[in-house]
Amino acid sequence: MQGNPAIILHAPQLGENIGAAARVMLNFGLTDLRLVSPRDGWPSAAAEAMSAGALGQGVSVTVFDTLEAAMTGLTYTVATTARPRGMEKEVFGAAEAVGALKARQGQVAVLFGGEKSGLPNEAVALCDAILTYPVNPAFSSLNLAQAVGVFCHQWGASAGLEGKFGGKGEGVDAPATRENLIGMFEHFEAELERAGYFYPPEKTPVMITNLRNALVRAQWTEQEVRTFRGAIKALSLGRGKARVVREE
Amino acid sequence: MQGNPAIILHAPQLGENIGAAARVMLNFGLTDLRLVSPRDGWPSAAAEAMSAGALGQGVSVTVFDTLEAAMTGLTYTVATTARPRGMEKEVFGAAEAVGALKARQGQVAVLFGGEKSGLPNEAVALCDAILTYPVNPAFSSLNLAQAVGVFCHQWGASAGLEGKFGGKGEGVDAPATRENLIGMFEHFEAELERAGYFYPPEKTPVMITNLRNALVRAQWTEQEVRTFRGAIKALSLGRGKARVVREE
Numbered sequence: 001m002q003g004n005p006a007i008i009l010h011a012p013q014l015g016e017n018i019g020a021a022a023r024v025m026l027n028f029g030l031t032d033l034r035l036v037s038p039r040d041g042w043p044s045a046a047a048e049a050m051s052a053g054a055l056g057q058g059v060s061v062t063v064f065d066t067l068e069a070a071m072t073g074l075t076y077t078v079a080t081t082a083r084p085r086g087m088e089k090e091v092f093g094a095a096e097a098v099g100a101l102k103a104r105q106g107q108v109a110v111l112f113g114g115e116k117s118g119l120p121n122e123a124v125a126l127c128d129a130i131l132t133y134p135v136n137p138a139f140s141s142l143n144l145a146q147a148v149g150v151f152c153h154q155w156g157a158s159a160g161l162e163g164k165f166g167g168k169g170e171g172v173d174a175p176a177t178r179e180n181l182i183g184m185f186e187h188f189e190a191e192l193e194r195a196g197y198f199y200p201p202e203k204t205p206v207m208i209t210n211l212r213n214a215l216v217r218a219q220w221t222e223q224e225v226r227t228f229r230g231a232i233k234a235l236s237l238g239r240g241k242a243r244v245v246r247e248e
Numbered sequence: 249m250q251g252n253p254a255i256i257l258h259a260p261q262l263g264e265n266i267g268a269a270a271r272v273m274l275n276f277g278l279t280d281l282r283l284v285s286p287r288d289g290w291p292s293a294a295a296e297a298m299s300a301g302a303l304g305q306g307v308s309v310t311v312f313d314t315l316e317a318a319m320t321g322l323t324y325t326v327a328t329t330a331r332p333r334g335m336e337k338e339v340f341g342a343a344e345a346v347g348a349l350k351a352r353q354g355q356v357a358v359l360f361g362g363e364k365s366g367l368p369n370e371a372v373a374l375c376d377a378i379l380t381y382p383v384n385p386a387f388s389s390l391n392l393a394q395a396v397g398v399f400c401h402q403w404g405a406s407a408g409l410e411g412k413f414g415g416k417g418e419g420v421d422a423p424a425t426r427e428n429l430i431g432m433f434e435h436f437e438a439e440l441e442r443a444g445y446f447y448p449p450e451k452t453p454v455m456i457t458n459l460r461n462a463l464v465r466a467q468w469t470e471q472e473v474r475t476f477r478g479a480i481k482a483l484s485l486g487r488g489k490a491r492v493v494r495e496e
Binding site for chain 1: 268302341382384387401421445458459461464465478479485488
C-alpha cells in the first residue's frame with residue numbers, strides 16, 4: 001500500500017510559493033515537503049504567512065543542499081516539466097502519474113523545478129518518469145504552487161485508481177533506494193572516467209546524462225544494484241583480475 | 249461541441265487571487281473571467297502583477313454587481329464548495345463536473361466563492377450542481393486561485409490533451425531492435441567472463457539472467473545501446489586504456 005508521496009521543490013525562489021505549496025499539499029493530505037537549496041533560505045516568514053497554518057499543522061519541511069540528498073530513501077520519482085525533453089522516459093498526465101506512483105512500493109516523490117527555469121536536465125535525469133500538464137502552448141508557465149496543487153488534487157481524487165497500473169517487478173524484491181542507485185551511477189562513471197571513456201572532456205556531462213537516462217528506466221532492485229556494481233568492479237579490474245582476486 | 253466554460257468569482261477579496269486565477273485559466277486555455285462585486289474594485293494592480301500577463305494576453309474580465317447579472321446567457325452552472333450543503337443537487341468531483349459541463353449546449357460556467365466564507369447558500373441555489381474536491385477534512389480551505397486551477401487543469405486534461413505527449417521518448421530516437429539489445433548483453437557478459445566475474449561457474453546462468461532482467465526493463469534505444477557498448481569496451485580495456493586508444 002503506497003503512502004503519500006513526498007513533494008520536492010528544486011531551487012525554489014519565493015517563500016510565498018513554498019508556503020502556498022505547503023497549504024495545498026495539506027488540503028489533499030500530503031505532508032512531506034523537501035526543499036533543495038531554497039534561494040531565500042529557510043525558515044521563511046513569507047512561506048509561513050502563505051501556508052495558512054499548514055507549516056505548523058502537519059506539513060514537515062526538510063531542507064537539503066543537493067537533489068541527491070533530498071532523494072535519499074526514495075524508490076520512484078516523477079519529474080514535472082512543461083517541456084518535452086527529448087529524454088527516453090515515460091511521459092504522464094496527472095492521472096497517469098498518480099497511477100504509476102501508487103503502483104510502486106516504498107517512498108515515492110514528485111519533483112518540481114524553481115520559478116525561473118524549471119528543472120535542469122541533470123535533475124530530470126535522476127527521475128523515473130515525466131509528469132506534464134496539458135497546458136496552452138501560448139501560455140504554458142504555471143505558477144509553482146499551482147503546479148503542486150494540480151498534482152495534489154489528482155492524488156486525492158484518485159483513490160480508486162490503485163492497482164490500475166501494472167507496476168514492474170512488484171513484490172519480488174525491494175526496490176533500490178535512490179541513494180543506492182545514485183551510488184551505482186557514480187561508481188560506473190568513476191570507473192569509466194578512469195578508463196578514459198569520457199572523451200572529449202566537454203562531452204562528459206551529456207554522456208553521463210545519456211547513460212543515467214537509460215539505466216534509471218530499469219527501476220532497479222537493491223539486489224540488482226549490488227549485482228551491477230559487482231559487474232562494474234569486475235570489468236574495471238581488467239581481464240582475468242576478478243577471478244584472481246576471488247581465488248586468492 | 250462545448251466551448252470553454254466561464255469562471256465566475258463571487259465577491260473575491262484579493263486582487264492577487266484574481267490575477268492568479270486568470271493566469272491558471274489561460275494556462276489551460278480558459279479566457280472568460282467574470283467578477284461579482286470584487287471587494288477592492290477593478291482594475292487591480294495586484295491582479296495585473298499576479299496574472300503574469302494573462303490579463304493582457306487573452307483573459308477577458310467582466311465585472312458585475314450581482315451574480316444574477318453575471319449568469320446572463322448561461323445554460324448550466326456548477327457551484328464549487330467545500331461543504332456539503334444539504335441541497336438536492338448533484339455533487340461532482342472535478343472529472344465528473346467536467347463531464348457534466350461538456351454534455352451541455354450553450355455557455356456554461358463554474359462559480360467560486362470569495363476567500364473568507366465561500367459561496368452563500370443563495371448563490372449555490374442558483375446553480376445546477378455542486379463541485380467539491382476530496383479535501384483533508386482537518387484542513388479543507390483551498391486558496392481561491394488553487395481551487396480555480398484544479399478545475400482548469402481538469403478541463404484541459406479532459407479535452408483530449410492529456411497524453412498528447414504520451415508514450416515513451418516522443419519518437420526522439422529509435423528503440424533498439426531485440427537483436428541489438430541481445431548483442432549488447434552478450435558483449436557485456438563476454439567481458440564479464442573475461443574479467444572473471446562469473447564465479448562460481450555453476451552460478452553463471454542465474455547471474456546472467458539477473459543482469460538481463462534488470463537491463464531489459466530500461467527499454468533501450470539504438471543510440472543508448474551504442475553508448476553502453478562503448479562503456480563496456482572502455483571498462484574492459486582497463487584503466488586509462490580507452491584514452492590511449494582514442495588519442496593514438
